[in-house]
Amino acid sequence: MRERPDYAAYVTERSPRLLRTAYLLCRDWGLAEDLLQTALVKAWRAWRRIGDDPDPYVYRILVNTHASWARRRWRGERPTDEPPERADPADAMGTAEDKAVLWAALGRLPRRQRAVVVLRYFEDLTEPQAAAVLGCSVGTVKSQASKALAKLRIDPEILAVAPRGRD
Amino acid sequence: MPHTMQDLRELMEDRSAGAPHPPDRLGQVRRRVRRGARVRAASAAVGTAGVAVAVGAFLTAAPGAGDRPRPASGPTAVELSPPRPGTPPKEGMAPLGDRFLFRAGEKTRLRIVPTGRTTLLTHRCSAEVAIYEVKDGELSGGGCSPGGEGFASYLATVPGRPVTLDLVALPSRAPEPSGTKDLDAYLAAHRPVSAAWSVHVYSGTCTSETCKAPERRAGVQGSTVTGLKRLARTAGKGDGRVRTAAFTSSGRSVRLRVACVDGTAWAIVRVGGGTPRMVGCERAESFGVTWDQKARAGVRTDVDVRVLPAEVVPGKRTDPAAIENLMRGVAPAGTWTLEVYDLP
Structure with a gap:
């Protein structure tokens, strides 16, 4: 099968952003690169029928492939590739620690809810767009986003540092 | 709420901002596509169908010369020429022979008698063409870029048991056939054009990582x-x-x-x-x-x-x-x- 000319342009133009999305899903740069390339290979196979706007299709492959990897034990998800951040002594407001805690809490979200958060608040997809990517109803996207934000709100570690960080 | 929505958006932007950029992601993706095609090609020989083909082509005729219907004719049967003295083995497999062909837009039936459990077909080309293979009624194939890696087909074979393939080179301007019917329809509607392309065949025990897996799987799962x-x-x-x-x-x-x-x-x-x-x-x-x-x-x-x-x-x-x-x-x-x- 020959490569379509617009495929190369799409990969070149969009892959940096897609890599960031993949990273937010799997939280490991190596895994993210693998996830992105896997998604792009799958997209290559289906390019003829993807149409003019490949993004939703590629997002869907990213989310679903990540979900299927996470399900398989042989490719277990690694929560982080970096040691936990420590508070910068110069950061009197505790912003760095705050972010580290929030990042960790984001990682504790269930896979599906994290995907909703990434699509809605990082990729700025609308609820119908996110629903189309995730293959669920708009109502499910709303409820998953609401649950995710609620979990972040009441995360014990966030609550533990909140008084100091926000004072 | 200890964090605002803005905090969440900024966090995701910040955290994902340090993405490493591989020098050639597109190239890596293309290699993965080709590797997948090769694996499928080899696997098809084991069980079901669909083989990616390996042929090289060098188009020498001007396009458009043959866009007139012609009566359908059967494939031209060819045999491999003996390997030239001194032809080195490839990936541990001995050369079985090669065949230089000079027409595109018609089927060439190639008969191979493997000497090992893996048979490799490679191609060379100096012009952009699409090469297809029909094996057991199934169509598969791919393009051949001049100076590029081209396509290689690894077939799981039984020593001494002949394998017959129909090979077709099409000009890259030809529409991509989705099946043998499409291919036959194209061939019936267009006259062959002059072209030079070559197939090189090796057989034996493959030693490369690329074909190890198919060979191993052929012995176990197959x-x-x-x-x-x-x-x-x-x-x-x-x-x-x-x-x-x-x-x-x-x-x-x-x-x-x-x-x-x-x-x-x-x-x-x-x-x-x-x-x-x-x-x-x-x-x-x-x-x-x-x-x-x-x-x-x-x-x-x-x-x-x-x-x-x-x-x-x-x-x-x-x-x-x-x-x-x-x-x-x-x-x-x-x-x-x-x-x-x-x-x-």
């Missing part, structure tokens, strides 16, 4: 049904629709094999109205996933199968309503085959 009597077979697209095959076993168990290619990933198989079994068949590609299942000897038994594309991630529910829900808005992709073998 042999699991060798010698068994096939009781039933059904095939279809990865569209989530149920297909049913019926079999009557002679013993108390049967062996089932599901082979998925080109984007199908999950098969839900239900034998004799029992508990559905979810089979992840994407990794096995067309080598197939095999397992044994109890059966009632002498009793006609139905086996229902639904196959889902890789785009879908199935949950625990496998009932028709759940599958229909999963397939909503998803385009069917890929093809699959389910076979049932008798275990006497």
Whole structure:
């Protein structure tokens, strides 16, 4: 099968952003690169029928492939590739620690809810767009986003540092 | 709320901002595509169908010279020329021979007598062309870029058992055929053009990583049904629709094999109205996933199968309503085959 000319342009133009999305899903740069390339290979196979706007299709492959990897034990998800951040002594407001805690809490979200958060608040997809990517109803996207934000709100570690960080 | 929505957005922007940029992601993706094509090509020789071909081509004729219908004719049969003295082995396989051809737009039937369990076809070309292969009625193939890696086809073969392939070189301006019918229609509507292309064939024991896996799998998974009597077979697209095959076993168990290619990933198989079994068949590609299942000897038994594309991630529910829900808005992709073998 020959490569379509617009495929190369799409990969070149969009892959940096897609890599960031993949990273937010799997939280490991190596895994993210693998996830992105896997998604792009799958997209290559289906390019003829993807149409003019490949993004939703590629997002869907990213989310679903990540979900299927996470399900398989042989490719277990690694929560982080970096040691936990420590508070910068110069950061009197505790912003760095705050972010580290929030990042960790984001990682504790269930896979599906994290995907909703990434699509809605990082990729700025609308609820119908996110629903189309995730293959669920708009109502499910709303409820998953609401649950995710609620979990972040009441995360014990966030609550533990909140008084100091926000004072 | 200790953090605002703005904090969350900034966090995701900041954290994902340090993305490393590989020097050539597009090249890496292309290599993965080609590797997948090669693996599928080799696997097709083991079990089901579909082989990526390896041929080289050098178009020398001006396009458009032959765009007139012509009577259909059969393939031109050719034999390999003996390898030139001093031709080095490739990936541990000895050269079987080569063949230089000088026309594109017509079928060439190549007969190979392998000397080993793996047979490799390579090609060379100096112009952009598309090369196709028809083997056992199935079409596959790809392009050939001048100076590039081209295409290589690894066939799992039996020493001494001849393999016959129909090879076709098409100008790159030709529309991509989706099947043998398309290809035959194109060939019938266009006259051949002058071209020079070459096929180089090697056979033996492959030592490279690329073909190790197919060879190993051919010996293990491919042999699991060798010698068994096939009781039933059904095939279809990865569209989530149920297909049913019926079999009557002679013993108390049967062996089932599901082979998925080109984007199908999950098969839900239900034998004799029992508990559905979810089979992840994407990794096995067309080598197939095999397992044994109890059966009632002498009793006609139905086996229902639904196959889902890789785009879908199935949950625990496998009932028709759940599958229909999963397939909503998803385009069917890929093809699959389910076979049932008798275990006497």
